[in-house]
Amino acid sequence: MSLIEKLRSGDIRTAARLMREIDDEVPGxxxxxxxxxxxxxxAFIVGITGVPGAGKSTLTDKFIKxxxxxxxxxxVVAIDPTSPFSGGAILGDRIRMQEHCDNPDVFIxxxxxxxxxxxxxxxxxxxxxxxDAMGKTVIIVETVGVGQDEVEIIDIAxxxxxxxxxxxxxxxxxxxxxxFEIADLFILNKADREGAQKTLRELRMMLDLSRHLYKxxxxxxxxxxxxLTNQGIKEAVDKIYEHKKYLQDSGLYxxxxxxxxxxxxxxxLEDEIRKNISDYFDTEENKRLIEKIREKELNPYEIxxxxxxxxxxxxxxx
Amino acid sequence: MSLIEKLRSGDIRTAARLMREIDDEVPGxxxxxxxxxxxxxxAFIVGITGVPGAGKSTLTDKFIKxxxxxxxxxxVVAIDPTSPFSGGAILGDRIRMQEHCDNPDVFIxxxxxxxxxxxxxxxxxxxxxxxDAMGKTVIIVETVGVGQDEVEIIDIAxxxxxxxxxxxxxxxxxxxxxxFEIADLFILNKADREGAQKTLRELRMMLDLSRHLYKxxxxxxxxxxxxLTNQGIKEAVDKIYEHKKYLQDSGLYxxxxxxxxxxxxxxxLEDEIRKNISDYFDTEENKRLIEKIREKELNPYEIxxxxxxxxxxxxxxx
Numbered sequence: 001m002s003l004i005e006k007l008r009s010g011d012i013r014t015a016a017r018l019m020r021e022i023d024d025e026v027p028g029x030x031x032x033x034x035x036x037x038x039x040x041x042x043a044f045i046v047g048i049t050g051v052p053g054a055g056k057s058t059l060t061d062k063f064i065k066x067x068x069x070x071x072x073x074x075x076v077v078a079i080d081p082t083s084p085f086s087g088g089a090i091l092g093d094r095i096r097m098q099e100h101c102d103n104p105d106v107f108i109x110x111x112x113x114x115x116x117x118x119x120x121x122x123x124x125x126x127x128x129x130x131x132d133a134m135g136k137t138v139i140i141v142e143t144v145g146v147g148q149d150e151v152e153i154i155d156i157a158x159x160x161x162x163x164x165x166x167x168x169x170x171x172x173x174x175x176x177x178x179x180f181e182i183a184d185l186f187i188l189n190k191a192d193r194e195g196a197q198k199t200l201r202e203l204r205m206m207l208d209l210s211r212h213l214y215k216x217x218x219x220x221x222x223x224x225x226x227x228l229t230n231q232g233i234k235e236a237v238d239k240i241y242e243h244k245k246y247l248q249d250s251g252l253y254x255x256x257x258x259x260x261x262x263x264x265x266x267x268x269l270e271d272e273i274r275k276n277i278s279d280y281f282d283t284e285e286n287k288r289l290i291e292k293i294r295e296k297e298l299n300p301y302e303i304x305x306x307x308x309x310x311x312x313x314x315x316x317x318x
Numbered sequence: 319m320s321l322i323e324k325l326r327s328g329d330i331r332t333a334a335r336l337m338r339e340i341d342d343e344v345p346g347x348x349x350x351x352x353x354x355x356x357x358x359x360x361a362f363i364v365g366i367t368g369v370p371g372a373g374k375s376t377l378t379d380k381f382i383k384x385x386x387x388x389x390x391x392x393x394v395v396a397i398d399p400t401s402p403f404s405g406g407a408i409l410g411d412r413i414r415m416q417e418h419c420d421n422p423d424v425f426i427x428x429x430x431x432x433x434x435x436x437x438x439x440x441x442x443x444x445x446x447x448x449x450d451a452m453g454k455t456v457i458i459v460e461t462v463g464v465g466q467d468e469v470e471i472i473d474i475a476x477x478x479x480x481x482x483x484x485x486x487x488x489x490x491x492x493x494x495x496x497x498f499e500i501a502d503l504f505i506l507n508k509a510d511r512e513g514a515q516k517t518l519r520e521l522r523m524m525l526d527l528s529r530h531l532y533k534x535x536x537x538x539x540x541x542x543x544x545x546l547t548n549q550g551i552k553e554a555v556d557k558i559y560e561h562k563k564y565l566q567d568s569g570l571y572x573x574x575x576x577x578x579x580x581x582x583x584x585x586x587l588e589d590e591i592r593k594n595i596s597d598y599f600d601t602e603e604n605k606r607l608i609e610k611i612r613e614k615e616l617n618p619y620e621i622x623x624x625x626x627x628x629x630x631x632x633x634x635x636x
Contacts, residue, residue: 270588
């Protein structure tokens with residue numbers, strides 16, 4: 001059986017191995033990704049982000065169940081920030097999601113971010129593509145924390161959800177800065193907590209003030225949930241489907257798919273160039289070059305010019 | 319007068335123009351950065367990060383005064399997250415720092431982050447280098463928010479400060495994930511607030527539990543401040559100098575400088591390659607290629623292989 005046949009037949013071990021190879025950047029994995037690429041582009045991708053402690057994992061958990069009830073096959077990519085010291089991922093309450101483990105229609109994968117330079121989105125795209133090729137119809141990409149990674153989620157997800165909780169106080173500023181504007185849908189989770197109505201009002205006010213930013217885009221709706229008790233989950237999933245329909249009807253769905261293919265291409269190209277350069281500096285001669293840069297005997301700006309010529313990128317230079 | 323003579327003579331307008339050119343990626347700015355590079359490497363770089371609302375701007379403000387009192391010339395790079403929609407930076411209370419505007423020994427520059435792919439650290443490095451060449455002896459790099467960008471601060475700063483405030487609750491989890499471990503020094507700001515002692519205890523406990531992560535490295539100290547009333551500022555600056563001395567005595571200071579030169583080189587190389595590739599795809603023929611990738615008529619994984627050969631990176635490939 002070919003790789004793609006195995007994936008489509010529901011061979012979990014093949015899928016898990018492929019994802020591990022993507023994570024470890026095993027040589028040859030690119031060939032496999034090339035092979036499955038034609039079978040991607042069918043899944044509906046939902047991004048979930050928000051501040052730590054907003055209950056994103058619980059929400060994801062409930063969404064899985066609800067999507068399954070509606071006949072979907074669900075993939076989940078949960079992204080954990082890596083500690084630069086320990087190199088480990090914080091799995092925490094991810095364990096809770098294990099209960100879906102035995103269901104062949106669910107595939108959950110935790111992904112540690114790699115630190116520097118967009119490492120996140122590259123492997124996220126690859127993992128999403130594997131799930132897509134497996135035949136998952138809905139893929140949830142859940143990110144922990146607030147930062148650059150979260151903003152990149154809009155490149156991947158058709159529908160981006162920002163989860164907020166009551167009484168965020170100063171943190172509302174953090175949402176404003178970058179995260180706020182990527183939302184296609186807001187979820188006010190823990191809506192039974194004190195201050196929920198105040199947060200709701202603030203959110204509505206912020207949306208109203210930002211109306212001009214959305215231009216032709218649909219203004220995001222706000223759904224109140226209490227994920228722990230399943231409250232509001234059906235309504236939230238309804239709103240997710242509504243947003244999907246809006247994208248499809250307006251042509252934005254297909255435009256998003258096109259844009260994502262383009263981004264995958266550019267990221268892949270950059271990544272491969274980076275890897276090749278890294279190999280290049282693995283020779284004794286070039287290690288000496290780096291040593292001279294470290295000792296300030298050479299000016300990096302001059303060396304870069306020379307290298308661009310060596311890489312025949314001068315064809316491209318002005 | 320040459321560029322470097324102008325910078326060193328305290329020509330503020332030349333410095334400001336150069337930084338604007340860096341921000342706007344004006345052609346030819348690389349030549350200027352090459353020219354000033356030999357005059358860099360003398361400044362002591364201090365990073366300040368922490369959750370939004372922790373009072374980082376006020377702290378920076380007080381630190382500027384304290385460093386000036388101790389005879390330093392101070393540069394500040396304040397990094398604001400950019401909204402992906404508006405493209406604008408949130409300047410907010412940055413205005414407060416304007417009071418130092420007339421002091422020739424202080425130079426403050428706000429920097430909007432550029433979104434994707436390490437754009438932050440590249441221009442931050444360049445701006446820091448300009449201030450360094452200007453003869454600033456202490457350069458404070460202050461970042462807003464919590465995320466990848468903040469982790470990258472350790473590549474730039476000799477001494478990284480993480481600012482926390484009382485009663486962070488769930489957010490302590492956010493500090494743990496990535497940010498916690500980059501601290502060379504913790505500042506518990508707003509230490510007159512309720513819950514300060516509890517947060518202090520939690521912080522000490524976390525540090526104690528993470529002792530193994532620091533290996534040979536000095537365990538970070540904790541200083542309590544109330545930045546608004548100047549409380550604890552002198553002590554904090556004392557601790558910053560202590561950390562600098564520790565780095566110098568242990569050889570880590572020079573090692574950091576070497577590492578930073580290496581990182582500047584690699585980032586510059588990647589950046590230039592990226593720019594050249596972007597120019598490459600600006601031709602009609604290559605725009606058609608991208609269009610075919612968007613329409614899924616071509617497989618990006620195949621195209622990337624072909625391009626690597628075209629760029630003569632195949633010399634480098636296996």
